[in-house]
Amino acid sequence: MNFELSDTLLELQQKTRDFIRNEIIPMEADPRFDSHGPHESLRRDLIEKARAAGLLTPHASREMGGLGLTHIEKAIVFEEAGYSWLGPTALNIHAPDEGNIHLMEEVATPAQKERWLRPQVEGHIRSCFAMTEPDPGAGADPSMLRTTATRDGKGYRINGRKWFITGADGASYAIIMARTEDGNATMFLADMDQPGIRLERNMDAMDSCFTGGHGVLVFDNLYVPEEDILGELGKGFRYAQVRLAPARLTHCMRWLGQARRANDAAVEYASRRHAFGKPLAEHEGVGFMLADNDMDIHTARLHIWHTAWLLDKGERCNFESSRAKVVCSEAEWRVVDRCVQILGGQGVTAEKEVMRIFTDMRAFRIYDGPSEVHRWSMARKIVHAAQKAREAAAAQQGGQA
Known part of the structure; x- marks a missing residue:
């Protein structure tokens, strides 16, 4: 796997990053919001901003009006979009629409695509x-x-x-x-x-x-x-896997952006806030948490990129997407939890964005399969692969005899 990003992808990454910082984060204070999420009118305004920026529904095919991103390219763009909790909504890459768009592109008839998919890619419907x-x-x-x-x-x-x-x-x-x-x-x-x-x-x-x-x-x-x-x-469960394997990974991508946002807030606070005669970051307990955050963020990103690379090669990645889902959901959650601890009182109030990220992210360990179900599924596949390897080795020895 080549970790070098093309100049074109780096430009798209920076474009998305600037768009989120300059256009979307200021919208986080918009009052059109309640405990169930952004109101439809806010969603439409966010959609129009992304449309004007040329970033709307980037994962959809070019035929449908998207940018036709590969899985690796999605990993880059979705992480940047996820830096704001409104970013995925703005780019029209939020759940469940992102996964449904992918499924419809793969399975729907031409008539179904024109009736439902095209207006969805255009951001007009959910x-x-x-x-x-x-x-x-x-x-x-x-x-x-x-x-x-x-x-x-x-x-x-x-x-x-x-x-x-x-x-x-x-x-x-x-x-x-x-x-x-x-x-x-x-x-x-x-x-x-x-x-x-x-x-x-x-x-x-x-x-x-x-x-x-x-x-x-x-x-x-x-x-x-x-x-x-x-x-x-009769092929519903098969199509569910067409949808779920990539959708697990895009969850990981978006929430990685949120984990990075929380960590940036924690680093900034720990660098300037003094206690007991020096900045918090110079206290070993806080410094170790920042180092652990960096390791968890990097590990999550590597799992995302590796699985995306395999998907781009045409592999099914049911095992790898389960592994990435568990690793990323738990690593990213640890990052945000540490950030709350570092921020102290500000971490458990709306004074900082981290409290909001904390409450939003906890469900990620449940969505698209709890960690325990993925571990159980992985274990079955590991044991099955080992059994097949033993049978193949025994058959080879029998043939040589």
């Missing part, structure tokens, strides 16, 4: 991804899916209840995961303004950086014509 369900339905284990899709003429009737559906409030369309009568999972596309979809409520959550918050959705005999099936019948 989407949600409806898979997670209340107990005893699908959560970290998607095989527990209980939402049903029953054949009805030339379409399907969907019934079920979903929750933790990010961006549901105000979304224009949903990608719905439901189980058909043969027991397989299928993805369906549906406009959110239909009578068969009801937003029951918005959930109170630790984070408040996603427009539309996290909703509870009820599907009551929602009719979806067969032309609105996303991809093929």
